[in-house]
Amino acid sequence: MSDTQTLTRPVRLALLGAPNCGKTSLFNALTGGRAKVANYPGVTVEYRKGEFELPDGNKVELLDLPGVYGDTGKSMDERIAIDAVNGRLSGERAPDALLFMLDAAHIETHLHNVLQAKNYGLPVILVLNMMDMAARDGMSIDIPALEQELGIPVINCVAVRASGRAPLLDYLTDWTGDIDHGSAAIPKPEPGDIKALQQRARSATRMAVSRLEQVETLTHRIDKFVLHPVLGIVILLGILFVMFQAVYTWSGPAMDAIEGSIGWLQGIVSAIIPEGLMQSLIVDGMIAGVGAVLVFLPQIIILFAFILLLEASGYMARAAFLVDTIMAKAGLNGRAFIPLLSSFACAIPGVMAARTIEQERDRLTTIMIAPLMTCAARWPVYFLIIGAFIPEGRVGMFSQQGLVAFGLIIVGIVFAFIMAAIFKRTLARGESSGLLIELPSYKTPVFKDYLRGLYDRAMIFVNRAGRIILPASVAIWFLTTFPRNALSINETFAGMIGNVILPIFQPIGFNLEMTISLIPAMAAREVAVSSLATIYAVSGDAVEGQMSAVIASQWSMATGLAFLAWFVFAPQCLSTFAIIRKETNSWKWPIFAFSYLFVLAYLGSAVTYHTAVAFGLG
């Protein structure tokens, strides 16, 4: 091939391979994408398109696909990958060729998947990723011998390093030209069933791969502690506990600084803009509303600092292993653990991650209970109410507030298991099967990727403040400010609306302000906090930035606890119901999810309120 031929159209390549072999890392590195990468199987459950330029200036389209074992498409994410390769995704043409990626350290276990990939009728090359780590663990792979055995080109690669990607880019420069001309070799199909292919693959690895017998890798040494039946569970609980304690104890100074600057900003604006509607809109509506949520940014960052570390290190799949017995008792599929854990960030990726679960009824059960995991949007509500009613002291070495937050999360998890057990015995009856996941090797997170992931998560939180909380705050400000002659909140539009539904919520201890805040919280749970901030700011009760103090003076303890109980279940968040609609392709499931969460929230609040009143906290 000549060097600088322009392609007639961008060649389209698809990245295929087992889960967690590094496809998305390569995709991000080549296309400049920011797709989520982590060290557990099943991170990518959706196909993604990107484009990059080869050294000769030609453009290549790259499809990043969910990981697949085999070629049958047993779960929804696997089917997406296989449909993409076959050109059956609606609106997407089939790829022109395949990059089959394999984690070099796992070459024996997965090589038959490469042979299966030869049967798609497309040119295919094998990209052996993480060759550096395989070499470190005492493996050597004879590339020419492997090419001979497989009958396709084999390129070694270290996806996360530019020098490690260079051989692949060099190869692609010529190969894409061949593909464009239709002269790229289409491999000879591999006959036989999976057993025959495995035997073929084993004989190929015997020719081309040598590894030291049974090396005791660092991963095996760490697992002796982490997967120990008793010690492992102690470590898991310890990690979670430290995480929630850290969220409380490390965030104080940063929160004070943010509260301070919000108060300062309100002071400045009040000084510049004369008293009146405009000043009130900006100070009481926008700044108070958005500020009330932004103040929790430090907590969110600390929370995600831990979550991302667990995801990147390889611990996630171990946690799934440790809790699998409990999952099995609730009738849950072992694979459900990872979607549920993702739901601690947000139920939306959690619901999507349930695609990795093969059995449809197990997937539905997982989707139904995902909203019970304490998502990041609930933290501002917890922080606010806990800050108002739970003293800052310590119990032994633990922060009291941290203990309460931990308790609320546990309540959510316990109810998730109870509900799962009920669903499995009623709606989604049937044997649940399988854990069957690979436990990845531990890895030190790439610092740059880690920081970028943390930054992305923080920006999601901040962007929501702009996209959802700001407009919601303005709306709430309008409704609580007009009509102008209102003497109390009861006579404002917000009060009128709130009073219509107040009879539903009064029996469980909610006051008018809380009831009003529940409505805009449908857009996002943390809007409950910003709405309360605006309501109290407009009524003139709020001291700058001191939301907790206002709540503490206006609500009884029983009312505060009832509100916390409500948000453990929180039948809020329209986006969650929208994604359930999309992922189940029916209205039945989102309506069911809303209904059962509403009933739980209502009963939970009622029991909490009346118990607290009985103990004299009313």
Next chain:
Amino acid sequence: MGWRMSSMPTRLTDIAKSSATRILGFSADTPEQETRLRDIGFAEGDRVEPLHFGLFGRNPMSVRLNGAIIALRRQDAQAILVEPVKR
């Protein structure tokens, strides 16, 4: 599934921690179960060694399979037939 022997087969679930074995075949409940196990990498002739067990009823278990570590429940592990090998 190619399994022929007069004595009772040994299942992967019968093997003690850290004992190396070789896979002889499968006796899966369904063809899908066998395909699932093969897809993730279990095959005749492979060496497999139990590494860790869960707290209750030794469930789930993790095994070393070539360069990989695989976690599986007993209902899947019992479908893998093995013979002990010497180190």
